[in-house]
Amino acid sequence: MRREALPPHICTNINLFAWGEIMNNSKLRRRNKNLRELPLHIMLIPAVVLVGIYSYGSMAGIGIAFQRFVPTNGLFGSEWVGLQNFQTLFTMPTFWPIIRNTVFIALSKMILHVVVPVIFALLLNEVANIGFKRSIQTFVYLPHFLSWIILAGIFKDLLSPSSGAVALLMSPLGIQIPFFLGDKFWFPITMVLTDVWKGFGFGSVIYLAALTSIDPSLYESAMIDGAGRWKQTLHITLPGIQSTIILMTVLGMANILNGGFDQIYNMYSPVVLDTGDILDTFVFRLGIESAQFALSTAAGFFKSIVSLLFIIASYYLADRTAGYRIF
Amino acid sequence: MNMQTSVSRKIFMAFNCILLVGTALICILPFINQLAVSFSHKNAVAANQVIFWPIGFNLSAYDFILKGDAFMRALWVSIQRVAIGVPVNLLLIILTAYPLSKSKENFRFRSIYSWFFVVTILFSAGLIPTYMIVRFTGLIDSIWALVLPGALPVFSMLVVMNYMRSLPPELEEAAYVDGASHVRTLVYIILPVSTPTLATVTLFSFVAHWNSWFDGQIYMNRIQNYPLQSYLQTMVINVEAFFRNSTNVSADIARYIELVSARTSAAAQMFLAMIPILIIYPFLQKYFATGLVLGSVKG
Numbered sequence: 001m002r003r004e005a006l007p008p009h010i011c012t013n014i015n016l017f018a019w020g021e022i023m024n025n026s027k028l029r030r031r032n033k034n035l036r037e038l039p040l041h042i043m044l045i046p047a048v049v050l051v052g053i054y055s056y057g058s059m060a061g062i063g064i065a066f067q068r069f070v071p072t073n074g075l076f077g078s079e080w081v082g083l084q085n086f087q088t089l090f091t092m093p094t095f096w097p098i099i100r101n102t103v104f105i106a107l108s109k110m111i112l113h114v115v116v117p118v119i120f121a122l123l124l125n126e127v128a129n130i131g132f133k134r135s136i137q138t139f140v141y142l143p144h145f146l147s148w149i150i151l152a153g154i155f156k157d158l159l160s161p162s163s164g165a166v167a168l169l170m171s172p173l174g175i176q177i178p179f180f181l182g183d184k185f186w187f188p189i190t191m192v193l194t195d196v197w198k199g200f201g202f203g204s205v206i207y208l209a210a211l212t213s214i215d216p217s218l219y220e221s222a223m224i225d226g227a228g229r230w231k232q233t234l235h236i237t238l239p240g241i242q243s244t245i246i247l248m249t250v251l252g253m254a255n256i257l258n259g260g261f262d263q264i265y266n267m268y269s270p271v272v273l274d275t276g277d278i279l280d281t282f283v284f285r286l287g288i289e290s291a292q293f294a295l296s297t298a299a300g301f302f303k304s305i306v307s308l309l310f311i312i313a314s315y316y317l318a319d320r321t322a323g324y325r326i327f
Numbered sequence: 328m329n330m331q332t333s334v335s336r337k338i339f340m341a342f343n344c345i346l347l348v349g350t351a352l353i354c355i356l357p358f359i360n361q362l363a364v365s366f367s368h369k370n371a372v373a374a375n376q377v378i379f380w381p382i383g384f385n386l387s388a389y390d391f392i393l394k395g396d397a398f399m400r401a402l403w404v405s406i407q408r409v410a411i412g413v414p415v416n417l418l419l420i421i422l423t424a425y426p427l428s429k430s431k432e433n434f435r436f437r438s439i440y441s442w443f444f445v446v447t448i449l450f451s452a453g454l455i456p457t458y459m460i461v462r463f464t465g466l467i468d469s470i471w472a473l474v475l476p477g478a479l480p481v482f483s484m485l486v487v488m489n490y491m492r493s494l495p496p497e498l499e500e501a502a503y504v505d506g507a508s509h510v511r512t513l514v515y516i517i518l519p520v521s522t523p524t525l526a527t528v529t530l531f532s533f534v535a536h537w538n539s540w541f542d543g544q545i546y547m548n549r550i551q552n553y554p555l556q557s558y559l560q561t562m563v564i565n566v567e568a569f570f571r572n573s574t575n576v577s578a579d580i581a582r583y584i585e586l587v588s589a590r591t592s593a594a595a596q597m598f599l600a601m602i603p604i605l606i607i608y609p610f611l612q613k614y615f616a617t618g619l620v621l622g623s624v625k626g
Contacts, residue, residue: 033435039509040426040434047423047479048443054460054476055447061456075459120350123343132344138612139351142358145604145611147538149556153597154357157364157590165360165378201354229336262541266560287455288545300453308450326445326485 065298085298094277095299101188102259102278108192109260110252116196117203118245122237124204125211140201152266155194156181187272194267195260206248207241214240247322253314257303279303358601365389365595369588387586388595398596400551401558404470404543408554409536412474416532417525419479420487425513427484428491448481454545461546472546473539473554480535483528490524491517527614530607537603555600562596 060075065085067078089095120140127133143151158164159180167177180190218236227235259278268276279299287296318324359379364372368383376382392398426434427441451457457476466472494517502512518525543557550561 037434037436040429041436043422043426043509044440047419047484048440050419050475050478051444051447051481053464054457054478055452057463058452058456058460059450061459062452064455064459123347126340126343127347136347136351139355141612142608143354145534145538145608146601147540147556149538149540149559150597150600153559153593154361157594158357158360163373163375163590165357168375168378197353229339283454287458293455297453297455300455304450304453311449 062297062301064294065301067294069294069297071293085294086302089295089298089302094282097274098277098279098282101275102257102280105188105191105259105264105278106256108188109195110249110255112192112196113199113203113252114245114249116200118207118241120200121204121207121211121241122233124208125237137201141205142201143198144202146198148260148262148266151194151198152263155190155267159190181267182269182271184272184275187268187276191260191264191267191276195263203248207244210241210244211237243322247318247324250314250317250321251324253317254307254311256310257307358598361594361597365591365598367591369586369591372588372590385586387583388591389599391583391587391592392595392599397550397558397562398555398599401553401555404552405537405555407470408473409533411470412536413529413532415474415478416480416483416536417529420484420528421513421518421525423479423484424487424491425509425517427488430496444479444481444484458545467546468548468552470552473536473542476542477535480528480532483531487521487524487528490521494520523614526610530611530614533607534604534611559596559600562593 063075064078066080066082067075068081068084069075069078124133124136127136159166159177161167161177161179161182170177178186180186214237218240219232222232222236257279259280261278261280261284264276264278265281265284268281280303283296283299283303286292286299315326356379360377363377363379363381365388366381366384366386367377368385371377371382423444427437427444429437431437461467461472461476464475466475498516498520499512502516507515538556540554540556540560543552543554544560547553547557550558553561
């Protein structure tokens with residue numbers, strides 16, 4: 001009886017017989033379906049409108065990259081110059097060093113953001129005492145949730161060679177620390193290490209979750225076979241989280257041109273521009289500080305296109321290697 | 328042999344514990360240092376005496392900041408931003424995730440809409456075009472400039488959508504049999520069982536709104552409209568200028584100059600801006616594991 005009250009579109013095959021007559025009437029079926037789906041379309045209106053304006057609307061502005069843009073003339077009144085802005089950009093003496101800096105910093109971060117959390121998760125996983133484990137986690141997750149504004153302020157003070165806490169702790173040992181934020185050699189390294197400091201704890205959460213899903217009986221049988229702790233880690237634990245490691249590595253690839261704007265913009269200075277300037281800070285200085293709108297947009301567009309290729313490649317690989325899909 | 332392994336195991340465990348405690352200390356000591364600086368007398372700080380324990384303990388730095396208009400005004404902007412931004416985010420996440428969680432049979436336009444949103448995480452127009460559209464829609468110097476451009480956090484929406492998709496389809500079918508509309512199904516069936524995920528994305532949205540500074544800096548022309556993080560970004564320079572220029576000032580301010588320096592007040596401001604995150608931190612810890620795992624892995 002109840003089955004007959006079912007609407008056509010969620011009918012199972014059995015119901016098709018009960019609703020045969022109506023199902024045959026495809027016009028009515030389509031109208032019912034449209035009616036049933038209408039509220040879903042209505043729910044999507046606000047998001048479609050806002051995303052349409054702010055994400056898609058802004059894409060029209062990319063046109064500036066192909067113009068000799070004059071703000072008073074606007075997007076429609078400025079002269080189109082083809083790829084001239086890109087030519088100017090690629091022949092700028094600072095452009096390729098900036099790409100090199102960006103890739104160096106981003107790649108180092110990508111690698112360490114996998115390696116350090118994995119090692120940390122493995123070590124933490126060896127701890128049996130839950131209370132101890134929890135307190136360690138509480139401390140190491142915290143930096144992830146704080147902004148680079150706050151953290152940059154803290155690091156600038158902390159790493160100051162004259163008055164920072166690091167220098168004060170090291171001086172009794174006779175160690176003179178370098179000027180981490182004001183030295184061309186140390187600056188990119190400091191960026192990588194402080195970024196790993198901020199993120200490794202939180203990054204380990206996903207590996208800890210993967211570790212708990214390893215079947216404990218595997219360890220038992222390994223112990224019976226006489227495998228020590230190290231052998232167990234090598235042959236059970238690591239293969240157990242292998243797919244998660246591959247997935248996170250592959251997804252990280254999408255960040256190839258993300259040097260970390262928030263971090264570097266708040267910690268760099270003119271002294272370290274040679275090694276510390278990245279694409280995003282370059283786009284910002286060009287666009288906001290020097291008002292070179294066309295060049296800045298061109299540089300931003302270049303970044304978006306390269307990133308897009310890497311994102312597509314990384315999602316493709318994630319799907320192939322781990323069966324991962326974002327939707 | 329058993330004895331041997333247990334000895335080497337003990338050595339490893341001791342070493343491991345020391346390493347983990349060391350790691351935890353590296354994460355937390357920078358904050359202890361800043362806290363100590365903020366509570367110390369400015370002369371002790373200038374003489375490099377303060378590391379992890381305040382010297383010449385006083386609260387003047389906090390007093391100085393909390394009495395200052397600029398900090399409180401920026402705090403108020405940030406509170407407004409969170410109060411408007413987080414509910415807007417949550418509403419749009421729910422309204423988008425629910426239709427997109429439908430199967431293709433039940434919502435034929437699902438993939439078109441999904442791609443429409445996903446494209447925005449694959450490709451962004453960049454700084455200047457985004458600025459131009461915000462300007463074009465007249466949001467410069469308005470609180471809505473900090474809310475509307477990011478009104479739908481697509482990643483969070485995908486997390487919620489994937490969660491809704493993982494719910495047993497019988498839930499909805501039962502509701503539908505009973506004649507419930509989509510709105511009723513969403514409000515009375517789907518939302519109550521989705522609370523853990525919704526809590527996660529709400530917390531993430533809170534953190535994102537509280538921490539963002541760049542949009543405030545570029546979309547606000549007047550510094551009075553800066554939210555707290557944008558204000559903090561520029562403040563170090565301002566505070567230094569304040570202390571440099573304070574040669575002849577009222578007795579009230581002179582009292583502070585006695586005890587407070589640019590460094591101690593900067594540390595105090597930093598710590599004050601951390602407080603909201605510290606308050607919600609226990610909840611964050613409870614929920615964030617759910618939010619991390621975006622997407623679905625086919626079994």
